[in-house]
Amino acid sequence: MILAIVLLAAQSAPSQAPATSPAPAPAAQLLPVQRPGLVVLRGSDAAPLPDAVVEAARTQGGPLRLVLRDGSGADEQRRDPHELALVPHDWIADAPATIERIAHAEAYEFVGGSPYRLLEALYPKKSESRAIQVLRERHRLGRPVIGTGAGAGFVSALSFGLVAERERKERNPRRTDPVASLWTLSILPWALVATDVETAGDFEPFTTALIERHIRTAIFLAPRATLTVDLERGEALVSGSGGVWLFDLKRARRDRTGFQDGRLSRLAAGDAWNVRSRDERLADGALFVPERRLGEPLPVQRALATESLRLGLAQFVHGEDSLPRIVRVVGPDAEWTLTIDADTRLVARTAEEFALADLRIDLRLAPGHTRP
Numbered sequence: 001m002i003l004a005i006v007l008l009a010a011q012s013a014p015s016q017a018p019a020t021s022p023a024p025a026p027a028a029q030l031l032p033v034q035r036p037g038l039v040v041l042r043g044s045d046a047a048p049l050p051d052a053v054v055e056a057a058r059t060q061g062g063p064l065r066l067v068l069r070d071g072s073g074a075d076e077q078r079r080d081p082h083e084l085a086l087v088p089h090d091w092i093a094d095a096p097a098t099i100e101r102i103a104h105a106e107a108y109e110f111v112g113g114s115p116y117r118l119l120e121a122l123y124p125k126k127s128e129s130r131a132i133q134v135l136r137e138r139h140r141l142g143r144p145v146i147g148t149g150a151g152a153g154f155v156s157a158l159s160f161g162l163v164a165e166r167e168r169k170e171r172n173p174r175r176t177d178p179v180a181s182l183w184t185l186s187i188l189p190w191a192l193v194a195t196d197v198e199t200a201g202d203f204e205p206f207t208t209a210l211i212e213r214h215i216r217t218a219i220f221l222a223p224r225a226t227l228t229v230d231l232e233r234g235e236a237l238v239s240g241s242g243g244v245w246l247f248d249l250k251r252a253r254r255d256r257t258g259f260q261d262g263r264l265s266r267l268a269a270g271d272a273w274n275v276r277s278r279d280e281r282l283a284d285g286a287l288f289v290p291e292r293r294l295g296e297p298l299p300v301q302r303a304l305a306t307e308s309l310r311l312g313l314a315q316f317v318h319g320e321d322s323l324p325r326i327v328r329v330v331g332p333d334a335e336w337t338l339t340i341d342a343d344t345r346l347v348a349r350t351a352e353e354f355a356l357a358d359l360r361i362d363l364r365l366a367p368g369h370t371r372p
């Protein structure tokens with residue numbers, strides 16, 4: 001009872017002004033602005049770099065290239081000051097000197113090498129090394145990440161590697177593919193990306209991944225083409241020459257023998273693709289309106305080759321008379337059916353450069369190529 005009276009008296013007593021004014025509250029510390037950096041996908045060293053990336057890395061002589069080495073003395077002799085050499089199953093990815101170089105780089109570039117070995121170097125204990133943690137952090141704060149050649153697939157969600165190089169052997173005896181797809185860094189987390197470097201003209205590993213992985217977006221780059229993805233704006237811009245193939249399989253129906261109702265866009269320099277709406281923005285050019293006729297089947301020695309699909313697409317702009325609405329590329333291994341419908345747009349700019357948006361694409365495998 002006495003304690004309650006004392007507390008009541010303390011609450012009702014008038015407060016006294018402090019002798020001095022209170023110290024100002026400490027200013028709130030602002031976190032760094034998190035704007036993810038560009039993801040730049042290049043078909044090869046011959047493809048251009050965006051000006052923004054070149055300017056960002058100019059002071060340091062170029063992007064920091066992350067490459068594989070075997071740790072031998074010969075490797076040390078040819079050391080490039082702009083390269084960070086990684087060794088599979090080694091401590092280098094956690095070394096303080098490695099972390100410092102990554103932290104101070106203005107851009108990062110992966111230029112290829114075995115994706116299995118690169119993963120072993122960046123995940124030496126089957127978990128993220130400090131190197132990849134710092135790289136991801138810096139990318140979230142605006143540093144660009146570049147994938148060149150086979151490195152373009154490595155920075156995306158799925159890449160390709162030689163089956164003989166992976167640690168876990170194939171359990172299915174019917175699987176004899178020498179090249180297989182594998183999950184990689186996923187800095188560009190929603191796409192399978194490949195170039196002529198991995199395929200060497202053979203499109204079968206790429207189509208196998210389209211059928212089996214159930215991915216919604218796949219990108220194929222010509223050697224001199226670049227796709228620059230702004231993750232914040234949700235837009236991918238094409239530069240260079242040769243074109244970028246964009247496969248949209250969000251609504252495709254797939255089975256062991258292929259897929260139906262996919263969408264294929266061939267984008268050229270100046271064209272863009274919106275990641276969120278999945279719409280293409282085509283630059284200016286001459287709009288083509290094909291005739292309502294079935295084109296003659298285009299026989300090829302092997303349909304599952306990049307050149308065969310290029311020949312099929314060229315039929316829509318290089319026809320001598322009226323242009324077909326449907327093109328069939330037929331080989332002993334597979335058949336592509338390319339169809340222009342109400343959603344398709346076709347724009348030609350030069351004799352060799354053209355853009356296609358939302359072309360319907362169907363693939364049917366021959367029995368010997370049906371997936372096991």
